[in-house]
Amino acid sequence: MELTQRLEIPVSNQVVWDALNDPLILMQCLPGCQRFEATAENCFEMTVQAKVGPVKAVFKGEVMLTEMDPPRAYRISGQGQGGVAGFAKGGAQVSLVPAGTVAQPATLMTYVVIATVGGKLAQVGGRLINGAARKIAKQFFTEFVRIVCKQEAMDVVIETIQGEG
């Protein structure tokens, strides 16, 4: 599945870029993330407890930041093994464009999310993968915007450009 969304963040391009590269912030944005540790440059190990409806599984895996083009774009991708549940793989190509003025900086962030699952998860959850990936992307980027803007209850408007698959 592939999902393209866009949102505007009222802080400068550099602030958004720095946050995108901060493991502590990434960990807070990922729902159910219990561990997120750097193992090498732009490589991290993570443990995530995913709970979607009747399914609850702990995934262990790694996250990599690649295609670095600071402060404009990168790809964040992760994959995890959930034991007997199967595996999940997902990521996002993120790009940033300055959108504000010097006095009122803003950043237009566009991301393309891709997600796939395999094993038992794919057998029983096939019809729900798109919804689950959408939900996780929404939670991730909403939390991300709230953290970079330092506003806990901020309303985050996400515009869907394309979402099929």
Next chain:
Amino acid sequence: MYDFNYHKPDTVADAVALFNAAEDAMYLAGGHTLIPAMKQRLRAPTDLIDLSAIQSLGEIQAKDGSLLIGSTVTHSQVAESEVVSAEAPVLAALASGIGDRQVRNRGTIGGSVANSDPAADYPAAVLGLGASIVTDRREIAADDFFQDMFETALADGELITAIRFPTTASAAYAKFPNPASRYATVGVLVAKTAGGVRVAITGAAASVFRATEMEQVLNDNFSVEALAEVRLASDDMNADIHAGAEYRAHLCGVMAARAVASI
């Protein structure tokens, strides 16, 4: 097989106490979602709390203009209940179209509402009729209950004891079922209520939702023709191997029209 503790309490208070004392408990009603998930090892609770021995959860009562359906009442019991057919016939019709006979004989209204599967039928009735969800600690209006995919206002360990529906004869449910599972590809419940027309759609998005654009035109002119002006946006609609987002958005209009025509 892995080990878990099995409990079968006979009161709501005992069930909740057992839940709170366990490490990772799940309530078991009909088990039609939970047991398959456990068989696949996609869920491994330490404790299962079987609700089937709690008599009060299995009752259907009509009183004070409302219909109270206990949370462990099965779909087939709702479909065949004379009380339900008299007080809110749309519920009996909806329940008779859920899954297959095996599902209807085991699956429960409380389980369906608590699980809040994006394609389940009951959430459309609960939201469309403006019902409320009665739990062991409070009563939650349907408008506040369904939040996102598989996400409800229920707190950890909170147990649904009943659903309180307003009695009504002016409501209809139309769904386009998946031919294999009978889950709603799109299901629309339309109801004329004291507070105006309500339209609730299931199967189309991450969670059941009210189609406010449809409600507005139907409040002015309750007819299939009026409804034809409304086109729902496909942006947030589900897309899977069975139906794309555009198709689902279109089906919302078709199913809503069928429901309106049959009221």
